[in-house]
Amino acid sequence: MASASRAATPLLKDELDIVIPTIRNLDFLEMWRPFFQPYHLIIVQDGDPNKTIRVPEGFDYELYNRNDINRILGPKASCISFKDSACRCFGYMVSKKKYIYTIDDDCFVAKDPSGKDINALEQHIKNLLSPSTPFFFNTLYDPYRDGADFVRGYPFSLREGVPTAVSHGLWLNIPDYDAPTQLVKPLERNTRYVDAILTIPKGTLFPMCGMNLAFDRELIGPAMYFGLMGDGQPIGRYDDMWAGWCTKVITDHLGLGVKTGLPYIWHSKASNPFVNLKKEYNGIFWQEELIPFFQSVSMPKEATTVQKCYLELAKQVRAKLGKVDGYFNKLADSMVTWIEAWDELNPPKGGVATANGPPKK
Numbered sequence: 001m002a003s004a005s006r007a008a009t010p011l012l013k014d015e016l017d018i019v020i021p022t023i024r025n026l027d028f029l030e031m032w033r034p035f036f037q038p039y040h041l042i043i044v045q046d047g048d049p050n051k052t053i054r055v056p057e058g059f060d061y062e063l064y065n066r067n068d069i070n071r072i073l074g075p076k077a078s079c080i081s082f083k084d085s086a087c088r089c090f091g092y093m094v095s096k097k098k099y100i101y102t103i104d105d106d107c108f109v110a111k112d113p114s115g116k117d118i119n120a121l122e123q124h125i126k127n128l129l130s131p132s133t134p135f136f137f138n139t140l141y142d143p144y145r146d147g148a149d150f151v152r153g154y155p156f157s158l159r160e161g162v163p164t165a166v167s168h169g170l171w172l173n174i175p176d177y178d179a180p181t182q183l184v185k186p187l188e189r190n191t192r193y194v195d196a197i198l199t200i201p202k203g204t205l206f207p208m209c210g211m212n213l214a215f216d217r218e219l220i221g222p223a224m225y226f227g228l229m230g231d232g233q234p235i236g237r238y239d240d241m242w243a244g245w246c247t248k249v250i251t252d253h254l255g256l257g258v259k260t261g262l263p264y265i266w267h268s269k270a271s272n273p274f275v276n277l278k279k280e281y282n283g284i285f286w287q288e289e290l291i292p293f294f295q296s297v298s299m300p301k302e303a304t305t306v307q308k309c310y311l312e313l314a315k316q317v318r319a320k321l322g323k324v325d326g327y328f329n330k331l332a333d334s335m336v337t338w339i340e341a342w343d344e345l346n347p348p349k350g351g352v353a354t355a356n357g358p359p360k361k
């Protein structure tokens with residue numbers, strides 16, 4: 001019997017940071033105040049560092065602009081994107097907490113079908129604190145939720161599940177569509193609230209959106225490098241996708257889980273599809289090579305930590321994707337720089353904990 005926890009969800013207020021990439025004032029926090037006020041915010045200010053970002057009173061936060069990133073990382077700052085929401089990953093690196101929640105500043109509190117405000121952070125915490133089931137699909141969705149369980153035929157040897165590394169939330173109103181889809185369906189709004197949380201099966205990739213995302217920084221943090229995009233780069237709006245593909249091959253290898261589904265946020269603003277098309281063009285073309293690459297990635301058994309997996313991945317990116325475009329050699333370099341910077345800011349506490357790995361055959 002999957003233990004459905006009826007106990008209240010722990011706040012984790014001292015174990016979780018909220019990371020927000022921004023080029024705007026953060027008035028959106030007013031709507032989140034009931035849910036976010038107890039937490040420490042890490043605000044990554046993108047664009048002009050001389051611009052002052054207004055943060056509503058009463059929030060505990062640290063704010064980093066480009067000057068701070070350059071001062072803290074020195075030459076390694078080259079791996080952090082500029083003029084792109086990918087800069088948010090700097091917040092993951094400087095955080096000292098076990099969990100991260102990242103949200104965009106045009107995402108607001110959504111309502112569930114009963115009209116109740118959704119505490120997205122609480123649901124992400126529930127998702128992260130309960131196991132995942134990547135090795136065998138439970139047809140009744142998340143077996144650890146109240147009122148659900150494993151269905152007949154589900155192997156008892158697998159019902160303990162594995163630690164959950166990532167909780168990927170969704171969006172009502174403006175869906176996270178690519179530019180061509182936005183152009184074809186400019187008026188489409190997502191009004192469908194699906195009351196489900198799914199573990200993404202082992203061996204399956206997924207398009208990870210950074211808009212409403214939480215993860216266990218100690219389990220998978222070093223893999224959450226939002227790829228080099230924005231100013232001076234030939235691609236944009238694939239930062240979160242890159243992080244998701246790298247993360248998923250690593251969680252599969254280390255026997256960790258990734259969930260998608262609840263919670264929803266209300267995504268209020270559609271960015272310009274024409275600007276997005278320019279940013280995405282190469283990505284839409286290259287991803288037809290990138291996906292087979294990630295599907296074919298295999299990790300050596302010596303890769304027992306996220307850092308080792310990530311450096312192995314960087315090696316394979318250079319070897320196999322460098323011929324797609326020279327950009328991937330630069331990206332492979334940035335992946336290595338990211339890990340160097342991560343380890344500099346987060347020296348291992350007596351060795352990095354590694355996951356248990358997949359169940360013994």
Ligand SMILES: O=c1ccn([C@@H]2O[C@H](COP(=O)(O)OP(=O)(O)O[C@H]3O[C@@H](CO)[C@H](O)[C@H]3O)[C@@H](O)[C@H]2O)c(=O)[nH]1
Pocket residue numbers: 020021022023024045046047082083084085086087103104105106176209210211236237238239240269270271
């Ligand atoms: O140059 C920039 C532009 C924006 N930001 C901040 O990033 C997020 C997302 O920005 P926005 O909501 O304007 O863009 P979307 O198209 O909706 O973003 C989606 O695409 C992904 C981009 O990779 C992103 O993860 C999705 O949410 C806001 O907080 C902006 O303030 C920035 O930092 N730098």
Ligand SMILES: [Mn+2]
Pocket residue numbers: 104106267269270271
């Ligand atoms: Mn947006």
